[in-house]
Amino acid sequence: MRLKKHLGVILTGVIIGVAALLLAHTGNPGNMGFCIACFLRDTAGAMKLHSAAVVQYFRPETAGIALGAFIAALVTREFRSRGGSAPMTRFVLGVFVMVGALMFLGCPLRMLLRIGGGDANALVGLAGFAAGIGAGSYALNKGFTLRRSYPQGRLDGAFFPVLFTCLLLLSVAVPGLFAWSTEGPGSKHAPLVIALICGVAVGVAAQRSRFCTAGGIRDAFLFKDFHLLIGAGALVLTVLIGNIALGSFSFGFAGQPVAHTDGLWNFLGMALVGWASVLLGGCPLRQLVLAGEGDSDSAVTVLGMTCGAALCHNFGLASSADGPTVGGMIAVFVGFVVVIAVTLANMEKE
Numbered sequence: 001m002r003l004k005k006h007l008g009v010i011l012t013g014v015i016i017g018v019a020a021l022l023l024a025h026t027g028n029p030g031n032m033g034f035c036i037a038c039f040l041r042d043t044a045g046a047m048k049l050h051s052a053a054v055v056q057y058f059r060p061e062t063a064g065i066a067l068g069a070f071i072a073a074l075v076t077r078e079f080r081s082r083g084g085s086a087p088m089t090r091f092v093l094g095v096f097v098m099v100g101a102l103m104f105l106g107c108p109l110r111m112l113l114r115i116g117g118g119d120a121n122a123l124v125g126l127a128g129f130a131a132g133i134g135a136g137s138y139a140l141n142k143g144f145t146l147r148r149s150y151p152q153g154r155l156d157g158a159f160f161p162v163l164f165t166c167l168l169l170l171s172v173a174v175p176g177l178f179a180w181s182t183e184g185p186g187s188k189h190a191p192l193v194i195a196l197i198c199g200v201a202v203g204v205a206a207q208r209s210r211f212c213t214a215g216g217i218r219d220a221f222l223f224k225d226f227h228l229l230i231g232a233g234a235l236v237l238t239v240l241i242g243n244i245a246l247g248s249f250s251f252g253f254a255g256q257p258v259a260h261t262d263g264l265w266n267f268l269g270m271a272l273v274g275w276a277s278v279l280l281g282g283c284p285l286r287q288l289v290l291a292g293e294g295d296s297d298s299a300v301t302v303l304g305m306t307c308g309a310a311l312c313h314n315f316g317l318a319s320s321a322d323g324p325t326v327g328g329m330i331a332v333f334v335g336f337v338v339v340i341a342v343t344l345a346n347m348e349k350e
Helices: 002-025 036-046 061-074 087-104 110-116 122-143 152-171 193-207 213-222 227-246 263-280 285-293 296-314 326-347
Strands: none
Touching: 002 110, 002 193, 002 227, 036 061, 036 087, 036 110, 036 285, 036 296, 061 152, 061 285, 087 263, 087 285, 087 296, 087 326, 110 122, 110 213, 110 227, 110 263, 110 285, 122 213, 122 263, 152 285, 152 296, 193 285, 213 227, 213 263, 213 285, 213 296, 263 326, 285 296
16 A cells, blocks of 8 residues: 555656666766756757857757646646746746756756766755755745735646747757757757657656655655655666666766766755745746646746756856856855745745
8 A cells, every 4th residue: 555655656756767868878968868957958048048059959858748747637637727826936936946956067856867877976966955955844834935826717827838849849840940059968869759758758757746856855854754755766766777787877976977076066056956946836847847737837937947047058157067157156145045035025924
């Protein structure tokens, strides 16, 4: 009975792990088989929101996740158009989720993938992520809320997955319309069909299981509930086994693909991601899935993350394999000021 309770989230972790291994094996950068921050960063570049030539490619996985969640929600009659819960606050928090992720060089999913690949820097990131979630969980316990959302027309909820799907179709039908990297991470990608199928599969599975990396640690802190964490563990174990089998496991700090070794800023970047994700009600993957099932507040958050990626690359805030930039450090500091202000401003008075 206990295994049956956790089966859905375990299966989701396995599906994400297999998808990440397959995508990396067929073209995506190493240890970046499935990363929401990286996908949105490259997609923002493809739409010419930033001019960093090495990270421009419309990632089919992004549209696939939203489309998969949309289809799953429609089939199971869980599609609910809703919104109106502090949209501008969510947009700004989405921007700073991306600031933190690009300081670390990856979203929470990529953090787990990097752990499964042997990247010890990601363990430092995990400690920061947990610390940030701890701060956010404390705020929730003290009455933090962004207020309730309200029912909206079905078209409002459908706009986001339909929009991303149409943009993907345009990127295929009109080759010169979007920017395409010829070198760097943006030039490395799996075949479109494989990427789209993996995205849809993850979108369906994550919608059904409510998989969320931030939610797993949050629930452990607040309720001693480890259900979602079991799914994250299944993901890491799947990737670990796969990397060992493929001969691509390499433990250590130095020489990891698309990573830097500055422990302090790996910690602080993921701490910012964790804190903001708890305030938002879910990690980047969860926000993308919620946007697919009709939540326009999460759609606004994803747009905030996309704009955040553009800001990071237009103003030199994103880290590289050489380490963080001074501008990125300042941006992370500003991010902490913002999340503290949002936290204090949205405490319910007893």
